[in-house]
Amino acid sequence: MILLTGGAGYIGSHTATLLLNNGYDVVIADNFYNSTPDVIRFIGQITGKVFQVYNIDVTDKDALAQIFICNPIEAVIHFAGYKAIGESVQHPVKYYRNNIDSTLSLLETMNEYHVNHLIFSSSATVYGQSPIIPIPESAPTGHCINPYGWSKYFIEHILTDTANVSSNMSVVILRYFNPIGAHESGLIGERPNGVPNNLMPYITQTAAGIRNILHVFGNNYPTRDGTCVRDYIHVMDLAQGHISALEYLLGHRNHGNTEIFNLGTGKGYSVLEVIKTFELSTGIKIPFIFAPRRAGDVPECYADVKKAARLLGWSSRKTLADMCIDAWRWQEFCLKQHI
Numbered sequence: 001m002i003l004l005t006g007g008a009g010y011i012g013s014h015t016a017t018l019l020l021n022n023g024y025d026v027v028i029a030d031n032f033y034n035s036t037p038d039v040i041r042f043i044g045q046i047t048g049k050v051f052q053v054y055n056i057d058v059t060d061k062d063a064l065a066q067i068f069i070c071n072p073i074e075a076v077i078h079f080a081g082y083k084a085i086g087e088s089v090q091h092p093v094k095y096y097r098n099n100i101d102s103t104l105s106l107l108e109t110m111n112e113y114h115v116n117h118l119i120f121s122s123s124a125t126v127y128g129q130s131p132i133i134p135i136p137e138s139a140p141t142g143h144c145i146n147p148y149g150w151s152k153y154f155i156e157h158i159l160t161d162t163a164n165v166s167s168n169m170s171v172v173i174l175r176y177f178n179p180i181g182a183h184e185s186g187l188i189g190e191r192p193n194g195v196p197n198n199l200m201p202y203i204t205q206t207a208a209g210i211r212n213i214l215h216v217f218g219n220n221y222p223t224r225d226g227t228c229v230r231d232y233i234h235v236m237d238l239a240q241g242h243i244s245a246l247e248y249l250l251g252h253r254n255h256g257n258t259e260i261f262n263l264g265t266g267k268g269y270s271v272l273e274v275i276k277t278f279e280l281s282t283g284i285k286i287p288f289i290f291a292p293r294r295a296g297d298v299p300e301c302y303a304d305v306k307k308a309a310r311l312l313g314w315s316s317r318k319t320l321a322d323m324c325i326d327a328w329r330w331q332e333f334c335l336k337q338h339i
């Protein structure tokens with residue numbers, strides 16, 4: 001049985017559908033801070049499977065212990081955490097407290113109940129402005145520019161230190177690049193709170209008429225068209241990366257070990273290329289204007305994905321057009337449901 005903390009969130013919910021469809025038993029722990037209980041219903045509808053859900057805060061050790069007492073947990077995928085970059089700058093203590101506390105509670109509880117396999121949701125943000133592009137896992141880390149990024153960086157170190165001294169513990173750290181898109185059913189997807197910060201939700205909300213115009217932050221970067229380049233990856237490819245990481249973790253006797261994998265496509269697309277692909281694949285025009293650079297944006301960020309291909313046998317399959325079509329299908333569903 002696999003415990004997903006934050007399993008009702010964007011990446012957690014998509015991973016839950018794949019785990020269930022691959023025959024895994026799943027338990028979800030989520031406080032619905034960044035999601036809603038109807039996500040659980042839709043995971044059930046997509047998979048036709050029954051699974052347990054605990055409405056708990058992962059920082060609450062007593063509540064967490066109950067899950068381990070009542071279920072034969074074999075491995076944990078730790079998605080839970082705050083993720084709004086701007087908010088992390090405004091409220092650093094809230095971000096450090098929640099993201100680090102929940103991880104420490106989880107580690108202590110896993111240790112108490114002898115659960116030794118952990119997969120952690122990290123982020124390409126730990127690389128900051130990498131001197132090496134495409135970015136390999138060995139690139140320097142620790143040049144984060146906001147408390148959200150630092151919280152991921154610190155947790156990576158906490159996990160590595162813990163696995164180093166625990167002969168039974170094995171950890172996989174997954175560094176996500178830019179997850180976008182939604183489940184092919186259109187029933188689950190990303191639900192930003194308020195005005196979206198990320199590019200794809202802003203594009204789909206502009207296409208839906210919720211936003212008037214997209215601001216493209218910066219057109220004088222040293223890239224092929226002057227706009228920033230990112231490694232956008234379909235959330236279902238990302239979910240599949242977790243299944244491959246889990247199989248790797250459960251199949252290897254690499255105790256006392258931490259492995260880090262980039263999850264990206266290895267291809268970089270500029271903001272203008274994303275807009276164009278969205279327009280071509282959906283037939284909807286996106287009005288946009290150029291605006292000043294956004295603080296903290298790096299010109300180029302895309303993954304070297306060879307390690308995941310070699311050790312996990314995983315690589316992404318879906319195209320940028322697939323990502324746009326699925327993101328738009330989800331946006332249309334939200335419009336119909338008044339979400």
Ligand code: UFG
Nearest residue numbers: 123124125177178197198199202215216217228271294297
């Ligand atoms: N952008 C715009 N207009 C918008 C929103 C974004 O032009 O309205 C641009 C940004 O300036 C950037 C690109 O689109 O050039 C991508 O921006 P996102 O906010 O979608 O993604 P980021 O690359 O900034 O950040 C994402 C995640 C982080 C993660 C990081 C890892 O949001 O959580 O990738 O690289 F840390």
